[in-house]
Amino acid sequence: MSAWLRDVARALDERPAPFSVFFRDDDAGWANDRLFALMTVFERHDLPLDVAVIPHAIDRDTAARLARRARLAGRIGFHQHGYAHINHEPDGRPCEFGPSRSDAAQRADIARGREQLLMLFGDALGPIFTPPWNRCTRATGACLVDAGIAVLSRDATAVTLGVPGLAECPIASDWLQKRRGVPITRDEWAASFADLIARRVDPVGVMFHHAVMDHGNRETLADLLNLLRRHGRVRAMTMSEAASRSLTA
Ligand SMILES: [Zn+2]
Incomplete structure (x- = not known):
């Protein structure tokens, strides 16, 4: 095991109960060579x-290449990430489904995005929605349910929308987290991840952006996946599995 993962391994060893984790990668459609390279890392570890x-x-x-890879690998799922990944807010933090957009505009974007992805991915498309920048409004939640989407994934710090029929599957850890605009080191990431494991957050969602991950960064990730794959206390799951746990919890 790599030395930088010592705290993570210790936190796993000390857990009385298994540790559940899922992995979400954003922005398929952009920098697709790097997306395929990231998928290879996950396939190598059967996660x-x-x-x-x-x-x-x-x-x-x-889309056809992605769907083919998923059929062969079996553990890769696809879901909708907004519509065009455009910021519509005149000021403040960027948001595609934010307060300045009418319900009708949100509904139209969600529906046409879902329709396009269903045409491309068919059954391989999960009923899950990740809003760009992990942000949306309560009105978005109702539009999602109307469109046949059952799961929303945002940041774990967001207040739960509480929309009937909509489970939430939040992300607790950003692999590429920045602090004051500077990427944190792998040691700092490991310390924050170990803290999540120790605090019994369950399941923990980890977010990636393949477009900014180079070969070295993917190899660092491979270290982590190698540990998680081999550790007897880890249960890696899909977002659908994680969402169904939150419904039954
Ligand atoms: Zn995005």
Whole structure:
């Protein structure tokens, strides 16, 4: 085991109960070579990966290649990541489904995005929605349910929407987290992840952005996946599995 993962391994060893984790990668449709490279890392370790796809950015050929890979690997899922990944807010934090958009505009974007992805992915598309920048409004939640989407994934710090029929599957850890605009080191990431394990957060969702992950960063991730794969206390799951746990909890 790599030395930088010592705290993570210790936190896992000390857990009285198994540790559940899922992995979400955002922005399929952009930097697709790096997306395929990230998928390879997960396939190598036989761990599940949920890929958030931008409907307006994905082309037919890439979608077909992704779906083929998923059929062969078996543990890769796809879901909707907004519509065009465009900021519509005149000021403040960027948001595609934010307060300045009418219900009708949100509903139209969600529906046409879902329709496009269903055409490209068919049954391989999960009923899950990740809003760009992990932010949306309560009105978004109702539009999602109307569109046949059952799971919303945002940041764990967001207040639960409490929309009937909509489970939430939040992300607690950002693999590429920045602090004051500077990427944290792998040691700092390991310390924060070990803290989540120790605090019994369950399941823990980890977010990636393949577009900014180079070969070295993917190899660092491979260290982590190697540990999680081999550790007897870890249960890696898909987002659908994680969401069904939150419904039954
Ligand atoms: Zn995104």
